[in-house]
Amino acid sequence: MPFMEFVNFYLMPGIVLGSIYALGAVGITLVFGILRFAHLAHGDLATLGAFAALGVVTIFGVSPWVALPAAMVFCAFMAIGIDKLFYDYLSERPKIIVVMSSLGIALMLRAIVQVVWGVDTETYTRGIVRPDDYWGIRIRDREIYTIIAMFVIVGVLWAFLQKTKWGKAMRAMSDNPDLALLSGVDNRKITMLTWGIVGMLCAASGFFLGINTELKPLMGWTMLLPMFAAAILGGVGRVEGAVIGGLIVGIAEETSVLFIPGEYKAAMAFAILLLILLVRPTGLLKGKVL
Amino acid sequence: MELIGLLNYAVFMAIFIGIYSLLALGLNIQWGFSGLFNAGIAGFFAVGAYTSALLTAPESSVHLGGFQLPVVAGWIGAMIAAGLIAWPIGKVCLRFRSDYLAIATIGVAEIIRLVVKSEGWMTGGARGVNKIPRPFGDLTYLYSQLAYLALVVAIVFVVYLAIERQISAPWGRMMRGIRDNEDAATAMGKDIKARRLEAFIFGAAVMGLGGALFAHFNRSITPEAIDPMIATFLIWIMLILGGSGNNRGALLGVAVVWIIWSASEFVTDQLPTEYAIKAKYMRVFIIGLLLQLVLRFRPEGILPEPQGTADRPEVKTLQNQESAAK
DSSP states (O other), X not given: OOHHHHIIIIIHHHHHHHHHHHHHHHXXXXXXXXXXXXXXXXXXXXXXXXXXXXXXXXXXXXXXXXXXXXXXXXXXXXXXXXXXXXXXXXXTSOHHHHHHHHHHXXXXXXXXXXXXXXXXXXXXXXXXXXXXXXXXXXXXXXXXXXXXXXXXXXHHHHHHHHHSHXXXXXXXXXXXXXXXXXXXXXXHHHHHHHHHHHHHHHHHHHHXXXXXXXXXXXXXXXXXXHHHHHHHHHXXXXXXXXXXXXHHHHHHHHHGGGTSOGGGGXXXXXXXHHHHHHHOTTTTTTOBOO | OHHHHHHHHHXXXXXXXXXXXXXXXXXXXXXXXXXXXXXXXXXXXXXXXXXXXXXXXXXXXXXXXXXXXXXXXXXXXXXXXXXXXXXXXXXXXXXXXXXXHHHHHHHHXXXXXXXXXXXXXHHOGGGOBOXXXXXXXXXXXXXXXXXXXXXHHHHHHHHHHHHHHHHHSHHHHHXXXXXXXXXXXXXXXXXXXXXXXXXXXXXXXXXXXXXXXXXXXXXXXXXXXXXXXXXXXXXXXXXXHHOTTOHHHHHHHHHHHHHHHHHHHHHHHTXXXXXXXXXXXXXXXXXXXXXXHHHHHXXXXXXXXXXXXXTSHHHHHHHHHHHHHO
C-alpha cells in the first residue's frame, strides 16, 4: 500500500479520532486522579454537550463554532450541578458507590437527550465537505480545527495546572488529598473546579465527535471505553498521558481495519485496556493505580 | 375470557421475575457478598442464552448448530460458557480496585454484542436463533406456561439454597471479610485474588443460567432481545433496592422493580404515539433517579444484610469518625 494512502485513509482519521478521545480522556483522568473514582457518565455528558451545541445552532442559527463555548459552559454547570445533587452526598461512602451512581447518571443524561432531541441522527451542518489537498495530505478544515483545538484546550489546561494557585491546588489534591487539606486547600472548591473543567472537556469532545461524524444519543456511551483505555494507557492522573493515550487509541482503532474485520474496530480499545492492565497498570507515564 | 387473559399475563410476568431473579442472585454473589462491580450483566446473560440455544436447537442453515442436545445440557453449557468468559476478565482486573472491573465488564458486554451481531455463521446474525426447544412446549399454551413457571421457580429455589449454603459456609464469611476489610483478610493469609475470582465466575455462571432460561422461554434469541444497558441497569437497581448482601432482599427487589417497570409500560402505552416514545425514555430517567434516591436515603435496601452491624456503610462511617477522633 502506498505510504500516502496509509496517511490519508488511516493515520489522519486516527489522529482526528484520537484528538476527540484525548479531550474526553483528560477529563476522565482528572476525575480518576483528583476525585478518585471511575466516572461512567462521562460519555453521556459528552453527548449532552454535543446536543446542547446543536440546540444553540438550531435556535439562534449561528455557526457551530460559536455554539461550542456555549455548550462548554452549559456542561460545566451541568457537571457541577450533578456533583452537588448526587455525588456529593456519597462522598463519605466507599468510592465504588459513586461509580454506581454515575452509571445511573449516564442513563438519566441519555434519557434527557432522547426526550428533548428524539432518537434520530442529527448533524450540525448539511452537505458534504470535500477534503482539501495539502501536499498530498487530504484533510478537511474541520479536522484541522479539531486537532488544533485539542492541543489548545489541553495546553491551556496544562498551563493552568502548572502555573496558577488553583491548578497547583488541584495537583496537590491528586497527589495527596490529606496533605492538601492540611495545607489549607479547600476540598469543596477544588471539587467544584474539577467538575467545571471536566464538564467543559466533555462538551468539547462530544462537539468534535458530532462535527466530524453525526450526533446520536449513543455517541458518547460508545466513546466511554476508548476514553477510559486512553486515560489508563497514559497513566491515571497524567494530563499529557491522556493525550498520548487518546492519540494511540484513535490511531489503533483506525488502522486496526487493516488487520481485523471492520466490525471489530471498537474492540481495539478493549484489547488495549486489558493489555495495559496486564503489562503495566501504571500506564505509559507512570500514573496512579487505584 | 378476561380472567384467562389476566392469568396468562400474571404467569408471563412471574416467569420474567424468575429469570431476573437468577440475574440478581448472580449479581448478589459478585456485588452483595464480594464487592465486585459488574456492569456487563447483559453480556453474561447473552452468552448463556446463545450457548444454550445453539447446543439444543435443531439444524439450521443460518447458524451453527444441529447438536440437539437435551435442554439440561444446554443449561450446563450456558453456565460453563459464562464462567469461561468471566475467568480472563477477572484474572486481569481483580488485582485492582473495582472501578477497573466496572470498565472492563462494560467492554466485555460490548464485545459480546459485537460478536453476536457480526459472526452470523455462528449466531445467525440479526435473524438470531429460532426453534429453540422448550421444556413442556408441547402442552397447550396456558399449561405450557404454568409448567415452565414451575420449572423456573424450582431452579431459582435450588440456586437460592445453593447460594445461601455457600454464603453461610466459611467461604461466605471469608468473602464478606475480604469485602469489608481487605487488609485484615490479607493479614490473615487469605488469597484475595483467587477468592474474588471464584465469586466472579460463580456469579457469572448464575447469570448465564438466567440467559439460558430466557432463550428457552422465548424459543428464540436475537441480538435485539434485550437492551444491554437497560437490562444491566434494571438488575442493579433491583439488587440495591431490595438489599444487596441479602438474597431474599434481592428476590424482593426483582419483584418490586419489575412490577413498577411493567406497570409503567402499561401506563405509557395508553398515551398517544408521539408521547409514548418520549415516555419510554422518561421511564429510564425515573429508574435512574430511583437509584440515586435509594443510594442516598436507603443504601442498605428494603431488606438489609442480616447480622451485620459492622458492615453497614453508615456504621462504618461512624467507626471511621470514632477512630479519627482518637
